[in-house]
Amino acid sequence: MKFTLKQLRYFLAVAEYGNVTTASEHLFVSQPAISNAINQLEEYFGVQLLIRHHAKGVSLTQAGSDLLTEATQLLRHAEDVQTHIKEHSQSLSGEINLGCFVTLAPLYIPKLINQFNELYPDVSFVLNEGNIEEISQSLLSGKTELAFVYDLGLGDRIKIHELAQLTPKVLLPADHELAKKKSLKFKDLEHETMVLLDLPHSREYFQSLFDGHGFKPQIRHRTGSYELVRSLVGNGYGYSIVNLSPQTNICYDGSSIVAIPLAENARPLSLVVARAANVRLPKRSEVFLEFCKENFHA
Amino acid sequence: MKFTLKQLRYFLAVAEYGNVTTASEHLFVSQPAISNAINQLEEYFGVQLLIRHHAKGVSLTQAGSDLLTEATQLLRHAEDVQTHIKEHSQSLSGEINLGCFVTLAPLYIPKLINQFNELYPDVSFVLNEGNIEEISQSLLSGKTELAFVYDLGLGDRIKIHELAQLTPKVLLPADHELAKKKSLKFKDLEHETMVLLDLPHSREYFQSLFDGHGFKPQIRHRTGSYELVRSLVGNGYGYSIVNLSPQTNICYDGSSIVAIPLAENARPLSLVVARAANVRLPKRSEVFLEFCKENFHA
DNA sequence: AGATTTGCATAATAAAAACTTATTTAAGGT
DNA sequence: ACCTTAAATAAGTTTTTATTATGCAAATCT
Numbered sequence: 118m119k120f121t122l123k124q125l126r127y128f129l130a131v132a133e134y135g136n137v138t139t140a141s142e143h144l145f146v147s148q149p150a151i152s153n154a155i156n157q158l159e160e161y162f163g164v165q166l167l168i169r170h171h172a173k174g175v176s177l178t179q180a181g182s183d184l185l186t187e188a189t190q191l192l193r194h195a196e197d198v199q200t201h202i203k204e205h206s207q208s209l210s211g212e213i214n215l216g217c218f219v220t221l222a223p224l225y226i227p228k229l230i231n232q233f234n235e236l237y238p239d240v241s242f243v244l245n246e247g248n249i250e251e252i253s254q255s256l257l258s259g260k261t262e263l264a265f266v267y268d269l270g271l272g273d274r275i276k277i278h279e280l281a282q283l284t285p286k287v288l289l290p291a292d293h294e295l296a297k298k299k300s301l302k303f304k305d306l307e308h309e310t311m312v313l314l315d316l317p318h319s320r321e322y323f324q325s326l327f328d329g330h331g332f333k334p335q336i337r338h339r340t341g342s343y344e345l346v347r348s349l350v351g352n353g354y355g356y357s358i359v360n361l362s363p364q365t366n367i368c369y370d371g372s373s374i375v376a377i378p379l380a381e382n383a384r385p386l387s388l389v390v391a392r393a394a395n396v397r398l399p400k401r402s403e404v405f406l407e408f409c410k411e412n413f414h415a
Numbered sequence: 416m417k418f419t420l421k422q423l424r425y426f427l428a429v430a431e432y433g434n435v436t437t438a439s440e441h442l443f444v445s446q447p448a449i450s451n452a453i454n455q456l457e458e459y460f461g462v463q464l465l466i467r468h469h470a471k472g473v474s475l476t477q478a479g480s481d482l483l484t485e486a487t488q489l490l491r492h493a494e495d496v497q498t499h500i501k502e503h504s505q506s507l508s509g510e511i512n513l514g515c516f517v518t519l520a521p522l523y524i525p526k527l528i529n530q531f532n533e534l535y536p537d538v539s540f541v542l543n544e545g546n547i548e549e550i551s552q553s554l555l556s557g558k559t560e561l562a563f564v565y566d567l568g569l570g571d572r573i574k575i576h577e578l579a580q581l582t583p584k585v586l587l588p589a590d591h592e593l594a595k596k597k598s599l600k601f602k603d604l605e606h607e608t609m610v611l612l613d614l615p616h617s618r619e620y621f622q623s624l625f626d627g628h629g630f631k632p633q634i635r636h637r638t639g640s641y642e643l644v645r646s647l648v649g650n651g652y653g654y655s656i657v658n659l660s661p662q663t664n665i666c667y668d669g670s671s672i673v674a675i676p677l678a679e680n681a682r683p684l685s686l687v688v689a690r691a692a693n694v695r696l697p698k699r700s701e702v703f704l705e706f707c708k709e710n711f712h713a
Numbered sequence: 714a715g716a717t718t719t720g721c722a723t724a725a726t727a728a729a730a731a732c733t734t735a736t737t738t739a740a741g742g743t
Numbered sequence: 744a745c746c747t748t749a750a751a752t753a754a755g756t757t758t759t760t761a762t763t764a765t766g767c768a769a770a771t772c773t
Contacts, residue, residue, distance in 0.1 A: 119421075120497070121420060121421075122419060122420060123417075123419075123760095136720075137721060138719085138720060146761070146762090147761060147762050147763080148720080148721075148722095148762095149722075149723080149761075149762075150761050151721095153760075162500045163501065163504070163505065164500065164501075164695075164697065165694060165695040168556065168557040168691065168693065169693065169721060169768095170556075171719080171720065171721065171767080171768045171769040171770075172718075172719045172720060172721090172768075172770040172771080173719080173770065174721090175720090175721080176556050176557050177557065178694065179504075179510070179697060180503065180504045180697060181557075187496040187499055188496065191489075191492055195418075195489060198482075198485040198488075198489050199417075199460075201481070202460045202462060202478065202482055202485060203460055206460070206461065206462040206478045206481075211477075257466070258466065258468075258474055259466040259474050259476045259477075259479075274740090393466070395466065395467065396463060396476065397462075397463040399476075399477065399478060421731095434749080434750095435750060436748090436749060436750080444731095444732070445732060445734080446749085446750075447732075447750090447752080447753095448731070450750065450751065451732085452731090454751090467749085467751085468740070468741090469739040469749060469750060469751095470739075470740040470742085470750090471740075471748080472749070572769090
């Protein structure tokens with residue numbers, strides 16, 4: 118048997134009032150409840166804690182006043198744990214572990230968390246980039262609480278909040294003959310080669326676009342790197358289809374590209390904030406989620 | 416409602432094994448017992464602590480790993496309290512609060528506690544001198560655990576262990592004409608004046624000596640100070656009756672006195688170690704009490 | 714000194730909490 | 744799809760804790 122915090126609370130009250138009955142009244146319990154608790158402490162520690170003066174309350178033995186000191190500290194520690202945990206989850210401070218789909222990260226995250234930090238400067242972010250599979254895992258395992266990701270194959274254990282719908286665009290070298298057109302049809306691309314952004318789920322999404330219009334692309338290169346896709350296109354390896362358009366048309370290697378909307382009514386991709394369905398969010402994450410819903414602009 | 420240490424212990428085990436069932440087996444309780452405890456913690460803190468992966472155990476949320484840290488510390492603190500209290504009362508170290516009748520203190524205490532400290536160097540003493548009334552109160556209130564005192568009017572709530580019987584002696588100036596005798600009768604003192612050691616209970620004791628032999632002393636001075644009695648006698652103010660005889664015949668003021676046994680069969684005083692009947696002694700005090708019984712020589 | 718009051722202990726009982734077994738439900742693996 | 748793993752839930756039991764009523768020792772009052 119071990120002692121309990123409640124027993125110590127009872128003992129402290131008795132020590133404070135020097136009187137079991139008075140202590141019991143202050144604690145709103147019966148007098149024998151206190152007597153019992155203290156007997157248990159005495160038995161447990163193998164020490165006499167109180168001297169009972171029949172008509173004049175009780176006083177502490179040496180061991181009793183030792184325990185008084187120790188118990189006071191322990192109970193304060195317990196209080197600290199309580200407030201620490203409660204505050205830490207209820208307060209608008211601490212870290213938010215944020216997942217982010219690789220291609221989305223640089224485009225939206227910096228601005229968004231900067232704006233958020235203007236309102237809540239004590240919240241900091243830990244960013245975890247990854248593909249949809251990895252992000253999904255991180256959410257389910259609790260490694261991240263929220264994630265920016267496309268709504269592609271996330272499964273029903275992940276809840277989503279849509280921020281924007283991103284329509285697919287054709288990426289072409291700036292000097293390509295089709296680059297001047299306002300919009301493009303799949304038919305226009307029939308004889309061109311393609312560079313495919315080859316990531317889990319993205320893959321299948323692009324395929325579904327082509328299938329929906331009976332189009333068969335001539336895929337020349339595949340890569341999982343969004344920036345490499347842009348550079349390949351910029352260097353004339355063909356066109357590509359993407360849903361994101363950075364603010365610049367210059368690729369890392371200096372080549373230029375353009376993004377032209379598809380004339381066809383192609384299924385857009387949903388950009389969402391995702392969270393695990395079975396995880397209750399701490400306050401800061403809840404607030405951040407609301408902030409994203411209200412303040413996100415694609 | 417507040418959290419309990421047991422709940423934290425359960426939580427710690429779950430965090431350690433990442434698995435409620437495994438934790439329950441290590442703790443020798445059923446799986447629902449653990450589940451329950453953790454639900455209670457979650458409800459109490461208003462935070463989700465675990466993410467349940469139905470067929471793959473559990474993992475900690477951010478708040479969960481916060482609590483892991485805090486709970487570990489708190490439980491260690493609780494362990495410390497336990498060992499501290501237990502050791503402190505069971506071990507042969509710490510302080511003994513020792514009461515001592517004023518006149519006895521300088522004569523016996525220093526030697527005794529020195530000898531005791533040779534065996535148990537980690538025990539220290541806090542000495543409380545006082546008259547019998549005060550010593551009795553200190554024992555009953557728990558201020559002192561043991562006391563050196565005469566067995567005079569201690570009452571039945573104090574238990575005693577006799578160390579020695581001290582027979583009364585006549586104190587005379589060294590140059591007094593009676594000072595050369597081997598022993599004295601009350602009749603020899605008939606025409607002398609007396610200095611009375613006037614302390615609670617001592618008073619009544621001396622009176623009973625005189626009454627027992629139909630003797631009426633001519634009391635010239637009364638004082639509660641033993642040393643003053645000796646000096647008064649040394650300066651020729653009369654004789655006195657005492658039970659203690661220091662190793663020196665020189666008084667504080669340089670005058671000389673002698674102590675001569677009473678020829679009459681006078682009731683001796685019991686020098687005892689006293690303790691409150693209703694107080695269980697800590698180990699160190701018990702050992703010291705035994706030590707006194709065995710090693711005290713008057 | 715006897716009577717009254719104060720205040721802790723004890724006993725019997727009631728209430729609440731904790732735990733157990735059995736069953737259900739949700740994932741994961743094959 | 745089916746089997747396995749593991750947590751949640753439900754129902755019932757045990758254990759713990761608390762309550763009321765009473766006893767008893769010491770202090771205080773008359």
